[in-house]
Amino acid sequence: MQYWAIQTLNSLALGGLLFLLAAGFSLIFGLMRIANLTHGALYMLGAYIGVSILKVVPNLWAAAILSGLVVAAFGGVLEKLVLRKLGGNVLGQVLVTLGIAFILADFCLVVWGGDPIPVPTPSWLQQPLRVAGLAFPAYRLAVVVIAVLVGIILFYFIEKTRLGAMIRAGVDDREMARAVGIPVSRLFTTVFCLGAALAGAGGVIGGPIMSAYPGLDADMLPLALIVVILGGVGSLTGAFVGSFVTGFVYTFGVALLPDLAYVILFLPMILVIAFRPRGLFGKFAA
Amino acid sequence: MKRWIVLLLACIALPLVSGEYYINLASQILIFAVFASSINLLLGYGGLPTLGHAAYLGVAAYLSALVALKFGLGHLAAAPAALVGTTLMAAAFGLIALRATGLGFLMLTLALSQVLWGTALRWVSVTDGDNGLRGLARPAPFGINLDGATAFYYFSLVITVIALAFMARFVSSPFGAALKGTRDQARRMSALGHDVWMIRWLTFIYAGFWGAVSGLLFVYYHKYIHPVSLSLANSAEGLLAVIAGGSGTLAGPLVGAAIVMLLKNYVSAYVERWNMLLGFVFVVIVVFMPEGVVPGVKRLWRRFISRA
Numbered sequence: 001m002q003y004w005a006i007q008t009l010n011s012l013a014l015g016g017l018l019f020l021l022a023a024g025f026s027l028i029f030g031l032m033r034i035a036n037l038t039h040g041a042l043y044m045l046g047a048y049i050g051v052s053i054l055k056v057v058p059n060l061w062a063a064a065i066l067s068g069l070v071v072a073a074f075g076g077v078l079e080k081l082v083l084r085k086l087g088g089n090v091l092g093q094v095l096v097t098l099g100i101a102f103i104l105a106d107f108c109l110v111v112w113g114g115d116p117i118p119v120p121t122p123s124w125l126q127q128p129l130r131v132a133g134l135a136f137p138a139y140r141l142a143v144v145v146i147a148v149l150v151g152i153i154l155f156y157f158i159e160k161t162r163l164g165a166m167i168r169a170g171v172d173d174r175e176m177a178r179a180v181g182i183p184v185s186r187l188f189t190t191v192f193c194l195g196a197a198l199a200g201a202g203g204v205i206g207g208p209i210m211s212a213y214p215g216l217d218a219d220m221l222p223l224a225l226i227v228v229i230l231g232g233v234g235s236l237t238g239a240f241v242g243s244f245v246t247g248f249v250y251t252f253g254v255a256l257l258p259d260l261a262y263v264i265l266f267l268p269m270i271l272v273i274a275f276r277p278r279g280l281f282g283k284f285a286a
Numbered sequence: 287m288k289r290w291i292v293l294l295l296a297c298i299a300l301p302l303v304s305g306e307y308y309i310n311l312a313s314q315i316l317i318f319a320v321f322a323s324s325i326n327l328l329l330g331y332g333g334l335p336t337l338g339h340a341a342y343l344g345v346a347a348y349l350s351a352l353v354a355l356k357f358g359l360g361h362l363a364a365a366p367a368a369l370v371g372t373t374l375m376a377a378a379f380g381l382i383a384l385r386a387t388g389l390g391f392l393m394l395t396l397a398l399s400q401v402l403w404g405t406a407l408r409w410v411s412v413t414d415g416d417n418g419l420r421g422l423a424r425p426a427p428f429g430i431n432l433d434g435a436t437a438f439y440y441f442s443l444v445i446t447v448i449a450l451a452f453m454a455r456f457v458s459s460p461f462g463a464a465l466k467g468t469r470d471q472a473r474r475m476s477a478l479g480h481d482v483w484m485i486r487w488l489t490f491i492y493a494g495f496w497g498a499v500s501g502l503l504f505v506y507y508h509k510y511i512h513p514v515s516l517s518l519a520n521s522a523e524g525l526l527a528v529i530a531g532g533s534g535t536l537a538g539p540l541v542g543a544a545i546v547m548l549l550k551n552y553v554s555a556y557v558e559r560w561n562m563l564l565g566f567v568f569v570v571i572v573v574f575m576p577e578g579v580v581p582g583v584k585r586l587w588r589r590f591i592s593r594a
Contacts, residue, residue, distance in 0.1 A: 035389050037396075085573060090389060091335050092572045095529070098337075098522055099568030106562035218518065222400035225393050259411060262404035269397065270382060277385040 013140035015247025016147025020202030022227035024195020030171040030234020037097040040221030041104035046200025047212035064204035071200025072193040079192040119207025171234040232282020309435040316446040317503040322527035322539035324496035330534030333469030338399030342497030344516030346372040347505035361425035376494020406513040418512035532578030
């Protein structure tokens with residue numbers, strides 16, 4: 001019983017982290033029509049920058065916010081200086097993000113070395129929470145709470161604000177949005193920075209669970225892809241549902257059949273692709 | 287045609303004039319050229335950007351190694367088993383990946399290959415995970431020992447020529463013309479009565495088969511297989527070779543394979559930062575010479591001349 005309760009909580013925590021990663025990925029894909037393959041690397045970069053910040057500022061939340069800002073700035077530069085140059089050449093843009101992902105991964109290896117760096121859990125969250133005779137790791141609960149809060153804020157931002165309405169218009173029909181005077185190019189930068197910030201902060205918040213290690217990018221990117229394939233491109237609800245489904249499938253896959261956890265990840269993806277190629281909540285096929 | 291004959295003669299003459307290091311490097315270029323050419327079928331002629339083609343190279347290599355190591359069977363059984371198994375997998379993956387085109391296709395092929403990569407890394411009881419599978423032997427077709435660099439080079443050359451001839455025949459056939467039609471005007475092709483999906487699916491399987499052939503050569507050459515062969519980096523190197531050489535041309539992947547392999551071998555001899563360089567080369571080629579290195583350099587050179 002305790003075991004399954006913990007696994008459930010682990011699934012939720014992984015789902016929460018995946019949401020931080022995939023929400024930005026999905027919005028960028030929805031608006032700019034590019035699969036940002038640096039997203040896994042941005043997550044890893046965020047985790048490592050968080051490690052360095054924690055040496056100076058011993059507060060995980062401050063480190064997450066600062067690291068998110070640094071990664072957002074990097075994302076903004078990348079979008080303005082490189083991706084903008086390749087406007088209209090979608091395949092070129094995706095390949096450039098792939099090239100940058102390799103550079104970033106190697107950069108992290110040079111700067112922070114090849115050994116995994118653990119990220120300490122905040123002391124007040126180290127004691128497990130006891131409910132009905134079961135012990136729950138408090139930090140994982142906190143991660144779920146953060147992900148749900150971020151989800152609510154993002155949802156409010158996208159659905160209720162003027163900027164969010166412009167982004168939704170851009171996702172639905174970019175040309176028409178441009179024609180009615182929405183500065184779509186500026187939205188690209190905004191959304192790219194937002195996605196990068198979430199990925200970077202997510203890397204730090206995930207730190208106490210996953211630590212920072214070389215290859216973190218390659219572990220996270222396929223999960224983010226699967227989330228977006230499941231949930232549908234450009235949809236926050238899709239990213240949210242897809243993240244938790246993937247979190248559960250992966251965690252229970254690892255627990256039940258550790259050798260074949262990756263094969264099990266296949267199954268929900270194939271089901272969705274077979275019956276609803278645009279994803280559960282997607283507006284258009286990618 | 288004349289150029290191809292000259293190239294082939296040069297390839298045949300190479301071991302007469304160069305040392306073992308360069309013969310081995312040439313073997314690697316040939317193997318990689320088969321791999322890149324199979325990607326070119328999808329990207330260059332089908333307009334389908336695959337970012338998961340390492341799956342076919344890696345799975346064929348693993349299957350051949352596993353049949354040899356776990357069942358103790360010889361290459362006569364292992365090679366066909368690997369080719370058939372991988373081609374069937376390509377057929378199944380094609381059913382999934384071709385639910386989409388464009389970037390959706392790219393994401394699906396990437397996700398599928400990453401799933402295989404993760405499985406090869408974690409299914410330790412079968413693949414020995416991060417250690418990889420070692421203790422493999424090269425085949426000895428018709429009793430010819432391939433352990434020497436020159437013998438293996440000629441073996442690779444024969445297979446490469448066969449592979450490239452088949453792929454060249456494929457794209458110049460009526461089916462290949464239809465494939466190019468689906469790349470340029472999918473809707474019109476469909477209106478003309480062509481089954482666009484079927485054309486793409488058959489091409490996907492065909493490309494998977496030649497990817498598997500390159501995987502066999504790869505595992506014979508290295509006598510070792512590691513999950514990194516299934517990784518995104520490997521798929522990306524293949525894709526880079528196609529784009530660097532010029533996609534949609536027969537010679538492009540050859541030129542690109544030579545560029546990528548020479549860079550990889552020379553640079554990794556001096557610095558450890560191959561991945562960073564790979565990333566930079568990727569960015570530079572995509573941003574500055576998207577039509578390929580040879581025409582790209584020519585164009586930049588002309589611009590430089592006209593300014594000076």
